[in-house]
Amino acid sequence: MAEKKSVERIAIHPVTRIEGHGKVTILLDENRKVKQARMHIVEFRGFERFVQGRPYWEVPVMVQRLCGICPVSHHLCAAKATDILVGGEKLTPTAEKMRRLMHYGQIFQSHALHFFHLASPDLLFGFDADPAVRNIIGVARKHKDLAVQGVMMRKYGQEVIKATAGKKIHGTGAIPGGINKNLSIRERDYLLEDIGKMIQWAKAAVDLARKYTEDHLEELKDFGTFPSNHLGIVREDGALDLYDGGLRTVDAEGNKIFDHIPVQRYLEFIAEEVRPWSYMKFPFIKSLGPEKGWYRVGPLSRINACDFIDTPLAEKERQDFMALTGGKPNNITMAYHWARMIEILHAAEKIQELLNDPDLQGTDLVVRGEPRREAMAVIEAPRGTLFHHYRINEEGLVTKANLIVSTTQNNEPMNRSVTKVAKDFMEGKDKIDEGILNRVEVAIRAYDPCLSCATHALGNMPLVVEARDESGRLLDSLRRD
Amino acid sequence: MIKPITFIVDGKEIRGREGQTILQAALEAGVYIPHLCFHPDLKPFGSCRVCTVMVNGRPAASCTTPIAEGMIVESSSERIREYRKILVEMLFVEGNHFCMVCEKSGNCELQALAYRLGITAPRFPYLFPKREVDASHPEVFIDRNRCVLCGRCVRASRDVDGKHVFDFAGRGPEKKVAVNSKGRLAETKLSSADKAVDICPVGAILKKGEAYMVPVGKRAFDRKPIGAEIEEKGTDLQS
CATH class of the missing domain: 3.10.20.740 (Ubiquitin-like (UB roll))
Incomplete structure (x- = not known):
């Protein structure tokens, strides 16, 4: 007689090659069916609380300390809110273009970091490859050119940020109503030197991501995948715009749920649900409710939501991307990588366009008008749509802050991807090997989550997996350093 | 003579x-x-x-x-340098000095001293005192979190501006810069043109609307350490 198995809890803690600190727990019942699969964020940041009582003009410099990977997104989103607080939201061309340049530099470096350093080992070596090889060092050994490109692309993006924000990480460029510097001719020429190469490498990265998706389509089309709604901001003419625009959501079939909604009205359309087991909230589209209103954000959603891209090379890639799903939204979770590389190409093209714009040498940097006491702002951070909402008192001190970050919005989808992978690969299996556990992480990594931002820590991330029975007795454990 | x-x-x-x-x-x-x-x-x-x-x-x-x-x-003996370092470290832990977000960063004499003295992290525990921010004045604000009780504002307001807007109140850890009114800064005679507003070595008394206007790289201590100008003058005098 076969012995009856007990409930098994599998924990992936921490999840590796993502930004921040998280863990996954999967409960298998006595019949080896997935009872529950959850992604937890085990850190807590609390920026919304400690900006309270601080002067609003400090906020863009303060909130960017949420993270060292995409601080520019928080810096700029908060700056956009403070523009409104000082009545300076109609920026001078120099200020707006400097900020856009900073932002595209940010998208470029962050996407490069994610694709080359964090995700490429899975794509190049396969999900089951030896973890000793399946990492950035392995990539550097076997695909030296690619690793070098990843490092150099990240560096280039950081140089763009330095030229616009004053520092590569945590600068001060954007100030309420504008920017504190323009782009000198020397800085411009320095950045122009390499932009051609960057566009070329970005194009090669799109090819790589595309070929990977097409070659593995059978495996990927169902991997951690499900139909979902998508949110992104778009320009008035429907173009992809990563710096500013109206909110648009499309459903899994491409029907618009709402469109061109100014961020000042976001509360009418988006709400957040709190669940007792997570520090992260669960946002949803109000009209659809928490059950059906969850949505995805980030590169995949943005490419799905926009009508076109206003730079030629990236637009061509977008058309090919959309052709895969017959013009309807692509819901394949692993297609995030391809979409992300289309955006990196778009960012490179935009950087080139801006560097050739003489407005960047303008000297009219700041505008101020009628002050206000409340402001909302939105920006497309590398990982997805980012909302900042502030209220200040008559003295200019912050009384309330709400940050809805991209990873929070991808919370429900990531949990669904984890559940899907767990069901597809773990159910009925007696022994869960490392390759299967890695699949859970691969699905999470597709979203490029940043857990530091999401809960308002980077560090050494060994992976410890423990299987325990319901009484907590250790049944099996697997460690990866 | x-x-x-x-x-x-x-x-x-x-x-x-x-x-x-x-x-x-x-x-x-x-x-x-x-x-x-x-x-x-x-x-x-x-x-x-x-x-x-x-x-x-x-x-x-x-x-x-x-x-x-x-x-x-x-x-500049080893002994004196160490004493000085300890003194500056104590100033850091006594208040709430978050250089990474402070608008005075790069122009702050306390921060510049710490760099010059080679302070990387204080050896003493942070006290994290609870201090008040007074932003009631339309043009000036006080962030007491960053006050080092140097008394420059007290002296400047009294001796240069002739207004006596600031003075010390309290003792020991409770000591703070108080303002000469029943309520807050807005009710004093302080004007943003006063010497007392321009003379704070740290980010405790600042004009509103000027935060981060000077980009990183162009701030007072971005290029040269504090004291470098004095020493350059010394080199000139010798040659």
Whole structure:
């Protein structure tokens, strides 16, 4: 007689090659069916609380300390809110273009970091490859050119940020109503030197991501995948715009749920649900409710939501991307990588366009008008749509802050991807090997989550997996350093 | 005629004038002695003790000690440097100094001193005191989290502006810069043009609307450490 198995809890803690600190727990019942699969964020940041009582003009410099990977997104989103607080939201061309340049530099470096350093080992070596090889060092050994490109692309993006924000990480460029510097001719020429190469490498990265998706389509089309709604901001003419625009959501079939909604009205359309087991909230589209209103954000959603891209090379890639799903939204979770590389190409093209714009040498940097006491702002951070909402008192001190970050919005989808992978690969299996556990992480990594931002820590991330029975007795454990 | 006085700082002969303090004479001669509460436009106060030197073998604040003929001053010995470092570290842990987000960063004398003295992290535990922000004035605000009680604002308002807007209140850890009104800063006679507003060495008294206007790389201490200008003058004097 076969012995009856007990409930098994599998924990992936921490999840590796993502930004921040998280863990996954999967409960298998006595019949080896997935009872529950959850992604937890085990850190807590609390920026919304400690900006309270601080002067609003400090906020863009303060909130960017949420993270060292995409601080520019928080810096700029908060700056956009403070523009409104000082009545300076109609920026001078120099200020707006400097900020856009900073932002595209940010998208470029962050996407490069994610694709080359964090995700490429899975794509190049396969999900089951030896973890000793399946990492950035392995990539550097076997695909030296690619690793070098990843490092150099990240560096280039950081140089763009330095030229616009004053520092590569945590600068001060954007100030309420504008920017504190323009782009000198020397800085411009320095950045122009390499932009051609960057566009070329970005194009090669799109090819790589595309070929990977097409070659593995059978495996990927169902991997951690499900139909979902998508949110992104778009320009008035429907173009992809990563710096500013109206909110648009499309459903899994491409029907618009709402469109061109100014961020000042976001509360009418988006709400957040709190669940007792997570520090992260669960946002949803109000009209659809928490059950059906969850949505995805980030590169995949943005490419799905926009009508076109206003730079030629990236637009061509977008058309090919959309052709895969017959013009309807692509819901394949692993297609995030391809979409992300289309955006990196778009960012490179935009950087080139801006560097050739003489407005960047303008000297009219700041505008101020009628002050206000409340402001909302939105920006497309590398990982997805980012909302900042502030209220200040008559003295200019912050009384309330709400940050809805991209990873929070991808919370429900990531949990669904984890559940899907767990069901597809773990159910009925007696022994869960490392390759299967890695699949859970691969699905999470597709979203490029940043857990530091999401809960308002980077560090050494060994992976410890423990299987325990319901009484907590250790049944099996697997460690990866 | 003012009597010339010759004394020695770190083995170097310095010529000053009767009535000068050690710090005044040294700075004039291009010898930098780190200091914080001292300001050339204000009367010496001797509160921060950062300018402590050994005078004939005994510690003294160089900003308040008058020079005397043949005086032997030790300012850059290992011992004095360590004392100074400890003093500045204590200033850091006593308040809430978050340089990474402070708008005074790069222009702050306390931060610049810490860099010059090689302070990477304080050895003492942070006290995290609860301090008030007063942003009631339309043009100026006080963030007491960053106040080091140097008294520059107190002296400038009283002696230069003739207004006496600021003074100290409380004792020990409770000591703070108070404003001369029943309520808050807005109800005082302070104007943003006052000397007292421009003279704060840290980010405790600041004008509103000017935060982060100077980009990183162009701020006062981005290119040269604090005291470098004094020392350059000293090199010029020698050549």
